[in-house]
């Protein structure tokens with residue numbers, strides 16, 4: 194049995210109750226209402242409604258197969274590339290329906306970046322990995338400007354010191370943790386408003402995980418972050434708000450502190466105390 | 471954890487049949503290892519058999535081919551009489567090329583055997599030289615007109631029968647009626663040989679000439695160039711078309727009934743006998759569009775049709791093998807569909823596409839049947855200068871020669887097979903190199 198002691202969770206969650214942050218983010222970035230997702234005839238998400246606040250980290254937790262990734266992929270329409278996947282309901286980004294026919298999906302993905310569960314650097318050099326996004330969007334007018342973007346992105350991802358002398362080597366030659374930070378650098382190089390992270394630390398050791406958590410906390414100043422995680426300590430450590438999914442239903446959302454100390458729903462309580470999942 | 475009660479350490483676990491499990495496993499191991507050994511043996515036997523067959527084929531081909539790479543030559547002293555070549559002394563290249571060099575060669579041969587006087591015998595004597603010997607003298611004079619009036623030593627080929635005699639393929643001890651050279655000619659040949667005038671030289675003609683009625687003047691170069699133009703047309707058409715089709719079908723086309731039917735048909739096309747493509751080419755390209763027969767253009771079009779399905783299938787497999795995580799990564803930073811396909815998927819699939827294309831090209835290079843249909847089986851002496859000149863290709867040249875009655879053509883046909891195999895090996899090496907070049911880990 195690998196139950197997390199509710200007391201421990203509470204203790205780690207406590208210092209994160211940052212009142213200032215909560216106040217700044219009274220206008221949500223994403224508003225989702227009545228979201229249903231079907232894979233063929235199988236319904237993966239049922240009537241999900243959640244607000245995702247600006248400049249906060251929102252953690253999505255829940256047992257495996259409950260639809261966390263599915264929901265995350267709805268937010269930048271990555272589900273579009275799955276033929277059998279169908280999404281209904283409303284997801285508004287700054288009041289605009291992202292599933293609206295008028296909306297350009299490429300533009301949406303430039304505004305909503307994503308970091309995947311498994312590090313997936315491009316089979317190109319480290320520099321090219323980061324420069325690719327800004328280049329296709331025309332964010333840099335000169336080589337010098339592009340160099341600048343690459344450097345700041347790598348610095349913010351905490352990778353610059355390790356790779357500054359080998360920018361021309363393949364990104365795939367880095368260690369798993371470095372690759373994941375490279376993917377984060379790649380995502381922030383496009384200067385999105387929101388970054389979606391699907392279990393970004395699942396393949397990493399505790400030290401690399403700690404680095405990425407630190408990074409997420411820093412990135413919160415400038416970005417809105419949604420993170421899917423299986424580690425409740427991680428959710429408690431990095432997030433301000435938490436949503437708990439169970440069997441395709443968003444059971445409960447609330448401030449992280451409240452979810453971990455005083456969950457309203459029995460299922461949430463059972464999950465965070467390790468009784469199932 | 472199993473729910474069944476475990477026995478103590480002293481009593482070994484018992485299988486259902488009552489024997490210790492370890493013994494049951496050990497007993498089954500024996501037969502499992504035996505079947506593994508058997509399988510290895512079958513594999514080894516199959517491989518050995520294949521290698522043996524290959525070795526036998528290669529050995530027989532190369533053994534037949536080797537004599538074709540040399541040619542028996544005679545060193546003749548020819549007097550270049552000015553009154554025969556250029557009576558007016560203009561040194562006009564036109565005059566030089568039209569002069570009667572056969573006369574000069576006849577004289578040279580007569581000088582060697584003054585005792586031969588009868589018309590029939592003199593003809594038999596002269597027949598020892600290749601009909602192409604005059605071209606050698608003519609070329610000598612055109613290259614250097616100052617030689618006119620001198621007595622020069624020229625190396626000219628013997629005709630194929632005497633080449634075969636020199637190589638021991640025609641034997642003097644068979645009855646005169648059963649061989650293509652007379653006793654007299656053999657005697658002359660032996661005398662020439664004893665005077666040291668006969669020499670075996672590397673057969674340069676084989677690599678520089680087009681086809682000819684005389685084996686000693688025939689070469690593969692015409693068909694090599696024909697193959698080159700044909701393959702050029704084939705690949706220039708087939709590669710972009712097939713790769714484009716594969717990318718479209720795999721990445722952009724909606725998955726519906728219609729595309730499914732197309733897919734099934736592409737797979738079926740790959741299995742259509744190649745001669746059908748030849749008939750199609752004859753009906754469509756030659757009869758309907760009126761393109762010129764026997765040209766690399768038409769041959770290339772036909773072979774392009776034939777290789778399209780092969781390349782499409784290989785390219786689609788290569789595209790399918792690109793991990794979806796790369797596509798997601800590209801789309802995730804806001805690349806459009808086209809950008810994700812052309813910046814990431816295509817480069818990663820390129821090694822597979824190239825391999826498929828080279829396999830297709832190799833197939834096309836060795837193809838004969840469809841080309842017979844579009845008239846590329848003609849007897850063509852000139853080296854084709856472009857895709858609109860009449861041409862033949864290497865496998866057709868091999869086919870034509872292997873059908874010829876002269877022994878020397880059979881040798882040359884084997885030599886041409888060796889050259890064709892050489893080209894195929896080169897193409898495969900190129901495929902390997904290209905694959906290495908493009909291959910990157912992800």
Ligand SMILES: Nc1ncnc2c1ncn2[C@@H]1O[C@H](COP(=O)(O)OP(=O)(O)OP(=O)(O)O)[C@@H](O)[C@H]1O
Nearest residue numbers: 232237255256257258259260261262263264275277
């Ligand atoms: N491409 C797909 N095709 C069909 N069904 C899918 C597909 N992707 C996900 N599903 C189904 O949707 C449900 C939710 O999957 P999802 O990947 O969102 O779960 P998850 O919460 O992210 O799980 P995990 O924590 O294991 O990653 C699952 O039942 C899964 O089988």
Ligand SMILES: [Mg+2]
Nearest residue numbers: 261262263391
């Ligand atoms: Mg998931």
